[in-house]
Amino acid sequence: MSIIVDQIARILRESKGIAAKADIASVVGSLGIAGDGAIPLGDDCAAIADGDGYLLFAIEGFMNEFVAKDPWFAGWCGVMVNISDIAAMGGRPLAVVNALWSEGLVGADPVLEGMRDASRRFGVPVVGGHTNLRTDRSQLAVAILGRANKLLTSFDAKPGERLLAAVDLRGRYREPFSNWEAATDAPAERLRGDLDLLPRIAEAGLSKAAKDISQAGIVGTAAMLAECSGVAINIDLSSLPKPEGVSLERWLMTFPSFGYLLTVTPDRTEEISALFAKRGIACAEIGEIAQGSSVSTYENGKSETIWDFAHQPLIGCGSIRREQAFGTEVKSPAKS
Secondary structure (H helix, E strand, C coil), X not given: CCCCHHHXXXXXXXXXXXXXXXXXXXXXXXXXCCCCCCCCCCCCCEEEEECCEEEEEEEEECCHHHHHHCHHHHHHHHXXXXXXXXXXXXXXXXXXXXXXXXXXXXXHHHHHXXXXXXXXXXXXXXXXXXXXXXXXEEEEEEEEEEEECCCCECCCCCCCCEEEEEECCCCEECCCCCEEXXXXXXXXXXXXXXXXXXXXXXXXXXXXXXXXXXXXXXXXXXXXXXXXHCCEEEEEHHHCCCCCCCCHHHHCCCEECCEEEEEECHHHHHHHHHHHHHCCCEEEEEXXXXXXXXXXXXXXXXXXXXXXXXXXXXXXXXXXXHHHHHCCCCCCCCCC
């Protein structure tokens, strides 16, 4: 595979997915909060200590263009991506609610059908929400509640660990968007079993840090993980799990329906990879966690820095930004 590393780096820095994540920093600054739950602000879910476990809260809003062009899939994703956020933190979903705006019921119907179909397939009920059918366009936001016994977080990656990427490659692009769609025709039992791998890994103590691969793609998601944990991540572009016939440039901008990054100690990489492989999910070691403050990609001995948080925050939720804003570093609680 011939890769021009500096060209890939430029494409990543200019990508809309990473740019959208950078907007988070402005919001964090305006709110002036660091998070009052079990973990600092900036993870896939808010986590609130609850008895011997944690309540997990998350919400997703969807681009107007996406809702307009593919309303059924937008409704499906409203449920699916929230469930993915819960799983990424070692949790299991309990229920979702939605906020839907539309110009009449005709515009709302396909969105609601997508939500209903995903709710049934994943086994997660829709229990309420907010509806306005008297607006000039369709808009959608969906929130979720879940629970975890042990957390996987964005704040617990440690130098010396390996970075694993687990992605379900049994799919196709949902054109014209960069969504790798591998769930809508999958049986319910498989979908639910695949997602349950993450809480099982957390509860077995096989990993403490994970993140679901978002619209920022594999490298952008790794950057958010690195920033929150206050570490450097170096990614080997030649090792990424990737579908046949898909260019690396497009794959790096892709939002997979099932895709996670996990950090693990070297002695556990084979065990975790085998868990995913047993379910037909591609899993590979794609890089390493190191001391530092940057995310870099490399291939054939050539390396390029994508982002250095010491110079510029990405989502503004790392230890450097929190120290600047609040005068002290906020750390994750100790976990057994």
